[in-house]
Amino acid sequence: MKKFILDLTVVDNVRLNYQYVLLKLTHSEKLPPVLPGQFAEVRVDGSSETFLRRPISINFIDTLRNELWLLIQVVGAGTRQLASLRQGDMLNMIFPLGNTFTVPAVKNAKIALIGGGVGVAPLLMYGEWLYRKGFECNFMIGARSREDLLQLDEFSKYGHVFTTTEDGTHGEKGYITQHSLLNTPDFDYIFTCGPTPMMKAVSRYAQENGIFCEASLENTMACGIGSCLCCVTDTTEGNLCVCTEGPIFNVTKLKWQI
Amino acid sequence: MKNPVMTASGTFGYGTEFLDFMDLSRIGGIIVKGTTLRERQGNPYPRMAETPSGMLNAVGLQNKGTQYFIEHIYPDIKDYDTSIFVNVSGSSIEEYVEIAEKINELDKIPGIELNISCPNVKEGGMAFGVSCPLASEVVKAVRKVYHKELMVKLSPNVTDVAEIARAVEYEGADSVSLINTLLGMAVNAKTRKPVLSTITGGLSGPAVKPIALRMVWQVANAVKIPVVGLGGIMNANDAIEFMLVGASAVQIGTASFIDPAISVKIVEGINAYLDENGFVSAREIVGAMEV
Numbered sequence: 001m002k003k004f005i006l007d008l009t010v011v012d013n014v015r016l017n018y019q020y021v022l023l024k025l026t027h028s029e030k031l032p033p034v035l036p037g038q039f040a041e042v043r044v045d046g047s048s049e050t051f052l053r054r055p056i057s058i059n060f061i062d063t064l065r066n067e068l069w070l071l072i073q074v075v076g077a078g079t080r081q082l083a084s085l086r087q088g089d090m091l092n093m094i095f096p097l098g099n100t101f102t103v104p105a106v107k108n109a110k111i112a113l114i115g116g117g118v119g120v121a122p123l124l125m126y127g128e129w130l131y132r133k134g135f136e137c138n139f140m141i142g143a144r145s146r147e148d149l150l151q152l153d154e155f156s157k158y159g160h161v162f163t164t165t166e167d168g169t170h171g172e173k174g175y176i177t178q179h180s181l182l183n184t185p186d187f188d189y190i191f192t193c194g195p196t197p198m199m200k201a202v203s204r205y206a207q208e209n210g211i212f213c214e215a216s217l218e219n220t221m222a223c224g225i226g227s228c229l230c231c232v233t234d235t236t237e238g239n240l241c242v243c244t245e246g247p248i249f250n251v252t253k254l255k256w257q258i
Numbered sequence: 259m260k261n262p263v264m265t266a267s268g269t270f271g272y273g274t275e276f277l278d279f280m281d282l283s284r285i286g287g288i289i290v291k292g293t294t295l296r297e298r299q300g301n302p303y304p305r306m307a308e309t310p311s312g313m314l315n316a317v318g319l320q321n322k323g324t325q326y327f328i329e330h331i332y333p334d335i336k337d338y339d340t341s342i343f344v345n346v347s348g349s350s351i352e353e354y355v356e357i358a359e360k361i362n363e364l365d366k367i368p369g370i371e372l373n374i375s376c377p378n379v380k381e382g383g384m385a386f387g388v389s390c391p392l393a394s395e396v397v398k399a400v401r402k403v404y405h406k407e408l409m410v411k412l413s414p415n416v417t418d419v420a421e422i423a424r425a426v427e428y429e430g431a432d433s434v435s436l437i438n439t440l441l442g443m444a445v446n447a448k449t450r451k452p453v454l455s456t457i458t459g460g461l462s463g464p465a466v467k468p469i470a471l472r473m474v475w476q477v478a479n480a481v482k483i484p485v486v487g488l489g490g491i492m493n494a495n496d497a498i499e500f501m502l503v504g505a506s507a508v509q510i511g512t513a514s515f516i517d518p519a520i521s522v523k524i525v526e527g528i529n530a531y532l533d534e535n536g537f538v539s540a541r542e543i544v545g546a547m548e549v
Contacts (some may be wrong), residue, residue, distance in 0.1 A: 001277040005519065045532075046516065051463060053516060075278040094518065222306055222313060223515040225271050227271035229317045230306035239320055244275075 010089045021083045023070045036126035040095035041224035051076040057121040073118035105170040109188040116142045119194030131158035142176025177201040185209035213251045259286035265429025266511035269344035279518040281338035292345045297323040307444040307453040316456040318378045336366035347373040349381035358404040369407025374440035377460045387413035390425045401430035412436040420480035427481045435486035437470045463512045464490040478504020494527020503545040
C-alpha cells in the first residue's frame with residue numbers, strides 16, 4: 001500500500017477522561033485507503049523532547065466525513081502535546097503503516113476482539129470493518145475502573161460488548177481474561193491489543209484452546225517504515241520489525257515468554 | 259556522484275523503503291545497511307531510546323549476510339539511478355576481506371564503506387576503529403582485494419580522530435566518512451534499569467552535530483583524501499556547515515526517520531544556497547570556512 005506524508009487538520013479534540021483524548025482529523029483531499037490495524041507515525045513538534053515521531057494506531061476512519069481518528073493516551077511529553085491540539089491545528093503524519101488483521105474464513109465464525117487500555121484503538125476500526133462485511137463480533141474490553149473504559153458506545157454499534165473492571169465498577173470484576181464468556185472456549189478467532197501482560201494471557205488462552213489468535217504489538221519505534229530496525233520482536237523467524245512485518249502477528253509466531 | 263548528498267548506513271535500509279516518499283535518483287548516493295559475512299539477528303529489543311535532540315540505538319548490525327545481499331537484494335537495487343555503496347562490517351580482518359572480495363564482483367556497486375566504528379557489536383566493529391594499528395591493518399588488507407572506491411567510516415569514540423584518519427589514508431583509503439555514533443546510555447529512573455538491552459548504544463541526531471562538525475574539521479585539516487561528513491544533519495544548512503569545514507559530501511542519517519524525504523530537500527537546499535551566494539559548484543564551498 002502506498003504510504004503518504006500528509007498534514008491533517010484537527011477537526012475535534014474530544015476529552016474522553018482524565019487520561020485519554022480522541023483526535024478527529026481531516027484532509028482537504030480524500031484520505032488515502034487505510035486497513036484495520038494499521039498505524040500512523042505522528043510528528044509531534046520536533047522539539048528536543050519529542051524528537052522522534054510517535055507511532056499511533058488508527059482508531060477509526062469515518063469515510064462520510066473524511067475523518068481519521070486517533071485515540072491518545074497521555075503518557076509522556078509527546079502524547080501530552082498531542083492531547084493539547086485544538087481544532088484547526090495541523091498534524092503531520094506518515095500513514096498507512098504496517099499490516100492488517102486476518103479476515104476470518106467463514107461468515108459465521110465466532111469472533112472475540114479483546115482489548116485493554118488504549119489498545120482498544122485498532123479494534124474499533126476492525127470491528128466496524130467486520131460488521132460491514134457481515135461478521136458478528138464480541139468486543140471484550142478490560143480496564144482498571146469504569147472511567148477507563150473507552151468508546152463503549154462506539155463499540156456497541158458493531159457488536160456485543162463485554163467488560164471487566166479491576167474494581168468491579170463496570171461489567172464483571174477482574175481481568176478481561178477472567179471474563180465468564182471465556183469459560184466456554186468456543187471462539188474461532190481472537191484478535192487482541194492492549195498491555196503486554198494482557199495480550200500474553202489472551203495468547204496463552206488461545207493457544208491452550210487451539211484458537212486462531214492475532215495480537216497487535218506496540219514496540220517503541222523510530223522510523224516506522226522498516227529502515228532503522230529498532231522495533232523488532234523475537235519470532236520463530238528471527239527478529240522482525242513490528243512496523244513492517246506487524247504490528248499484527250499470529251501469536252504462534254511470537255517468542256513471548258508466556 | 260551527481261551531488262554531495264548521500265544517505266547514511268542503517269538509516270535508509272536499501273532505499274526501497276523510501277520509494278513512496280522520494281525519487282532516489284535525486285540524491286548523490288545511498289549507503290545501504292551494514293552487511294556482515296553471515297546473517298546476524300542483532301541485539302534483543304529494546305534497541306532504541308529517544309534522548310534529548312537525538313536517539314540511542316543498539317541494533318547490532320541485523321542483516322541477512324553478504325550472500326543474501328548479493329542474491330536477493332542487489333538485483334532489486336542495482337539499477338537505481340544513484341551511487342550505491344555497501345557498508346561492510348566484519349568481526350575479523352579475514353571477514354572484512356572476504357566480504358570486500360565478494361562485493362568487488364558487483365558491477366553496479368561503485369564502492370564500499372568500511373565500517374570500523376559500529377559501537378553495538380561485541381566483536382570487531384568499533385574495536386578496529388579506535389586503534390591506529392588495527393585500523394591500518396584492516397584497511398591495508400581490504401585495499402589489496404578491493405579495487406573500487408574505499409571509504410572508511412570512522413568512530414568518534416577516540417582521543418584523536420585525525421590520527422586514525424591519517425593512518426587509513428596512508429593504507430590506501432580513498433575517502434573517510436565520519437562520525438559514526440557516539441557511545442552513550444540511557445537509564446529508566448522508574449524501573450532503575452537501563453533502557454537498552456545492551457546497556458550502552460550509539461547516539462545520533464542533532465545532539466551530536468557540534469562534535470561531528472569539530473571532528474570533520476579536524477580530519478579535513480589532517481588528510482588529503484575527501485572527507486564525508488555526517489552526524490545530526492537535519493537540514494540543508496547543517497549540511498552546508500559540514501561542507502564549509504571541509505566535507506566534500508555529507509550523509510543524512512537520523513533525519514530520514516523523521517522526514518523520509520529529507521535527503522532530497524537537503525539537495526534542493528544546498529542548490530538554493532549555491533545560487534543565492536553565487537557559487538557554481540558545491541566544490542567551491544568545501545573547506546570555505548573563513549577563520
